[in-house]
Amino acid sequence: MTDPYKILGVSSGATDDEIKKAYRELARKYHPDNYAGDPLADLAQEKMKEINEAYDAVMRDRAKGTTGANGRAYDYNENRYSGGVFSRIRQLISTGRFSEADIILDSISQADRNAEWFFLKGCVLSKRGWYNDAQKCFENACYMDPANQEYRAGLDNMRNYSSRFASSSSGSGECTPCNVCYGLACADCLCECLGGDLISCC
Amino acid sequence: MFGYIKPYFPQMLVCESEYYKAVYCGLCKTIGKKCGNLCRMGLSYDFVFLAVVRMALGENKPLIKKRRCFVHPMKKRNMLLQNEALEYSSLCHALLTYYKNLDDIADKKGAAKIVAKLIYPFARHYHKKAKPLFELDKEIKENMASLSRLECEGASADACAEVFGDLLSCVFSFGISDEKKRRIAQEAGKSTGRFIYLCDVCDDIKKDAANGEFNPLGEMMNDDDKKRMETSLIMHASNLARTLELLCAPDVPESGILLNIAYKGMPRVAREVLFGKETNDSLTEELQSDRSL
Numbered sequence: 453m454t455d456p457y458k459i460l461g462v463s464s465g466a467t468d469d470e471i472k473k474a475y476r477e478l479a480r481k482y483h484p485d486n487y488a489g490d491p492l493a494d495l496a497q498e499k500m501k502e503i504n505e506a507y508d509a510v511m512r513d514r515a516k517g518t519t520g521a522n523g524r525a526y527d528y529n530e531n532r533y534s535g536g537v538f539s540r541i542r543q544l545i546s547t548g549r550f551s552e553a554d555i556i557l558d559s560i561s562q563a564d565r566n567a568e569w570f571f572l573k574g575c576v577l578s579k580r581g582w583y584n585d586a587q588k589c590f591e592n593a594c595y596m597d598p599a600n601q602e603y604r605a606g607l608d609n610m611r612n613y614s615s616r617f618a619s620s621s622s623g624s625g626e627c628t629p630c631n632v633c634y635g636l637a638c639a640d641c642l643c644e645c646l647g648g649d650l651i652s653c654c
Numbered sequence: 655m656f657g658y659i660k661p662y663f664p665q666m667l668v669c670e671s672e673y674y675k676a677v678y679c680g681l682c683k684t685i686g687k688k689c690g691n692l693c694r695m696g697l698s699y700d701f702v703f704l705a706v707v708r709m710a711l712g713e714n715k716p717l718i719k720k721r722r723c724f725v726h727p728m729k730k731r732n733m734l735l736q737n738e739a740l741e742y743s744s745l746c747h748a749l750l751t752y753y754k755n756l757d758d759i760a761d762k763k764g765a766a767k768i769v770a771k772l773i774y775p776f777a778r779h780y781h782k783k784a785k786p787l788f789e790l791d792k793e794i795k796e797n798m799a800s801l802s803r804l805e806c807e808g809a810s811a812d813a814c815a816e817v818f819g820d821l822l823s824c825v826f827s828f829g830i831s832d833e834k835k836r837r838i839a840q841e842a843g844k845s846t847g848r849f850i851y852l853c854d855v856c857d858d859i860k861k862d863a864a865n866g867e868f869n870p871l872g873e874m875m876n877d878d879d880k881k882r883m884e885t886s887l888i889m890h891a892s893n894l895a896r897t898l899e900l901l902c903a904p905d906v907p908e909s910g911i912l913l914n915i916a917y918k919g920m921p922r923v924a925r926e927v928l929f930g931k932e933t934n935d936s937l938t939e940e941l942q943s944d945r946s947l
Contacts, residue, residue, distance in 0.1 A: 458904065458905065461903075461904040481899055482899070482900075486896065487896060490893075490896060491837075491841060492837060492838065492841055492896075492897060492900060495834055495837065495838065495900050496896075496900060499900060577812070580816070581812075581816065581819070581844070581845075581848060581889075581890070581893070582810070582812035582813070582815075582816065583812070583885060583886035583889045583890070584810070584811055584812050584852070584882055584883060584886040585810050585812045585813075587882045587885060587886070588882070610885060610889065611885050613889070613892070614884070614885045614888035614889050614892065615885075615888075617888055617891065617892040617895070617917075617921070618888050618921040618924075618925075
């Protein structure tokens with residue numbers, strides 16, 4: 453097995469606090485919420501598992517009995533969200549079946565393409581990485597239904613996420629809890645809005 | 655590929671910057687050996703990025719020596735000695751130069767077309783040198799064909815960028831047998847390709863309109879278009895950053911370079927392409943900003 457200290461990026465002489473700090477930074481970086489909807493999510497999860505195991509191993513090695521205070525803060529549960537045609541599409545999107553959702557969306561005639569259609573299309577496009585077209589769809593949805601919070605959130609989340617990324621001066625360390633939420637908010641603007649609540653802190 | 659994927663040097667550690675330059679020199683020299691000295695002229699940052707990613711994916715430790723080269727005869731420089739990643743990147747450079755040239759001959763008009771035709775014999779020569787990658791060559795050819803078909807149909811920039819992303823996804827991941835590493839390379843290539851393609855169409859928009867050439871973004875960009883495009887470009891950069899984080903570890907010497915490129919270099923390039931160079935912070939502002947990495 454690989455040296456757990458090496459995985460955490462600390463020397464074996466590091467203090468408990470240093471180890472905790474290193475663990476916390478790594479855990480934030482590879483937290484599943486950061487990779488929600490990412491095609492490499494499973495690799496991030498593996499990495500997270502490795503880090504957790506390394507941390508546990510180090511702590512077991514050191515504390516020998518004084519457990520409890522060193523519990524990990526980053527266990528997580530995967531959230532699931534559930535939801536005419538649009539609710540069917542929402543269901544497909546929330547279960548990650550984007551290409552099916554896209555086919556149904558495209559089959560809807562031009563005349564029936566309302567604000568909701570543009571919003572959902574935007575979700576599917578952004579999932580595919582067509583961010584420019586996705587933004588146009590979100591803008592369209594907001595234009596057609598300016599009062600709708602959900603559509604507005606779809607657009608804002610994407611903009612906020614990117615401006616947040618661009619202005620973040622740090623590559624690794626400075627990952628505040630709120631940052632995690634931004635990642636979450638963005639990835640989840642696709643699915644979460646469909647379920648209801650947006651994350652309250654962002 | 656046109657040099658959009660580069661580090662932001664002011665916020666790089668000196669050792670990382672030295673390492674990066676050593677890769678650059680090593681790649682330049684390798685291209686000279688593999689494909690001929692003329693081919694070295696077209697070297698861009700993007701291929702250095704490719705080499706760095708391939709090194710981070712590989713197992714071998716980098717070997718750097720002080721060497722002289724005829725481009726800079728006065729002083730010995732740090733140079734990464736020829737390795738697998740450099741060889742691969744130099745052949746890819748030859749291949750993509752060839753396809754870029756074919757594309758120019760087909761699309762350009764006027765003087766640019768004549769220049770492209772004059773370069774063609776050299777480009778064909780590079781193509782021959784890249785024989786060892788004939789399987790990759792086939793994939794690039796297919797992707798280039800569907801790209802020009804999409805461009806003819808007037809597809810959206812995102813649609814075209816997706817195809818170019820797939821092309822680079824092949825380039826980044828070709829020949830990697832480890833499944834996890836291959837997937838990381840594929841994703842990295844995807845984001846990189848989309849970013850490069852979109853930067854390139856933004857850069858070309860004025861020129862294309864003047865020459866009557868096709869541009870998927872239309873004839874001009876207003877402020878809304880630019881804002882939207884900025885968000886898109888940065889989304890691709892952030893996707894790349896997340897992918898590269900999976901590659902980075904304390905014992906991977908390339909980590910700092912890769913993260914600098916995705917977190918600092920690319921957002922900066924995006925703004926430069928869209929809003930011009932002067933909008934970026936001055937050096938003094940840089941010194942006052944938070945630089946923790």
